[in-house]
Amino acid sequence: MPVTILIPTALRAFTDGRSEVQARGATAGEAIAAFADDYPDIRRHLYDDSGVLRSFINVYLGETNIKNLEGAGTPVKDGDILMLVPAIAGGTSEAE
Amino acid sequence: MISLGRAVRLAINAEGERAYPDECCGVMLGSIGEAGDRRVTAIIGVENAREDGERYHRFVIEPEDFMRAEAEARRMGLDVLGFYHSHPDHPAEPSDYDREHAMPFYSYVIVSVEEGTASELTSWELAADRSEFFRMSCGE
Numbered sequence: 013m014p015v016t017i018l019i020p021t022a023l024r025a026f027t028d029g030r031s032e033v034q035a036r037g038a039t040a041g042e043a044i045a046a047f048a049d050d051y052p053d054i055r056r057h058l059y060d061d062s063g064v065l066r067s068f069i070n071v072y073l074g075e076t077n078i079k080n081l082e083g084a085g086t087p088v089k090d091g092d093i094l095m096l097v098p099a100i101a102g103g104t105s106e107a108e
Numbered sequence: 109m110i111s112l113g114r115a116v117r118l119a120i121n122a123e124g125e126r127a128y129p130d131e132c133c134g135v136m137l138g139s140i141g142e143a144g145d146r147r148v149t150a151i152i153g154v155e156n157a158r159e160d161g162e163r164y165h166r167f168v169i170e171p172e173d174f175m176r177a178e179a180e181a182r183r184m185g186l187d188v189l190g191f192y193h194s195h196p197d198h199p200a201e202p203s204d205y206d207r208e209h210a211m212p213f214y215s216y217v218i219v220s221v222e223e224g225t226a227s228e229l230t231s232w233e234l235a236a237d238r239s240e241f242f243r244m245s246c247g248e
Contacts, residue, residue, distance in 0.1 A: 021187065022213035025236075056238055057212060068209050070171040077171065097174060098211050103131060103166035104195045105203035 015043050015088050018095040026054035040071055040094055041084025058096075068099040109245045110146040110189070110215050110231045117248070121226035123153055124194035124219045130163035131156055133193040135177040136217065137186040146189050146215060152177050166205075167193045190215030190231075197221070200228040202241045210234040215244065 014036040019027050027033055035050065037043030044065070048055045060066050071078045072095040078086045088094065112120070116136075123132040133156050138148040154177070156167045169191065181188050191214060195201075200220040202210075210216060212234050219229045232241040 020211075022211040025213060053236075068168075072171075097171040099171045100133070100135075100169035100174060100191050100211075101167065101209040102133075102191075102193055102206040102216070103203060104198040105205070106165040106198070 014090065015092045015094055017043065017047050018093060020096055020098060023054055023057060027051050037088060039084060040073060040078045040086040040088055043088055043094060044071060068101050070097045070099060072097055109247060110148065111247045112148050114248055116148050116151055117229060119151055120192050120217065120219055120229065124221040124226045125224060127194060128221045128224045129196045131167040131194050131196060133167040133169055133191065135191055136189045136215065137181045137184065138189045139186060148189055149186065150184065151192065152180060164196060190217065192217035194219050194221045200230040202232050207234065207241055212236055
């Protein structure tokens with residue numbers, strides 16, 4: 013049995029309106045990548061041009077951000093629930 | 109088309125002025141009509157989580173604040189329609205930084221705050237291919 017990924021409202025246009033999908037993987041990173049393979053139009057919103065998960069896309073395993081666990085390498089098991097949660101960022105054109 | 113209403117518009121302006129010379133930020137709650145028109149009926153101001161020395165030109169709403177806003181929207185029977193932030197002493201136009209960090213679907217409202225006084229307010233949505241923002245009509 014795969015893990016469940018909860019989809020934020022903003023990305024449901026790319027999952028045929030589904031609020032949750034199933035994906036397989038031994039780690040959180042693998043499950044998210046498998047999900048992106050199933051719904052390729054969502055890929056550009058999750059990953060940057062170099063294939064790295066965008067910094068403002070957060071993945072929660074249960075109630076814990078995987079950044080506080082083992083990141084993309086966080087192990088997941090059948091029945092786990094991953095939630096995609098965006099951090100919202102922006103600013104002026106003035107460079108850092 | 110997004111309708112903010114006078115009270116919401118004034119509240120965003122006031123937050124932008126209060127935060128000046130830093131950027132303010134917050135979440136817009138409301139509903140979407142059958143024709144896709146959006147009406148913002150409430151806002152939740154969020155503390156700009158960027159570090160000291162960066163808030164004058166950057167903002168971030170942490171995922172925990174986002175989840176709290178989503179829960180509040182559900183409690184009120186509303187949806188999270190998007191986010192607002194201010195551009196202190198810069199035009200109310202999205203920057204490349206805004207675009208790189210934006211999500212589809214959401215409305216991004218920007219208020220320009222010139223020398224401490226709110227001026228132009230605009231609303232934008234990200235193109236599906238992330239290549240650009242579209243300016244949306246912004247009504248009362």
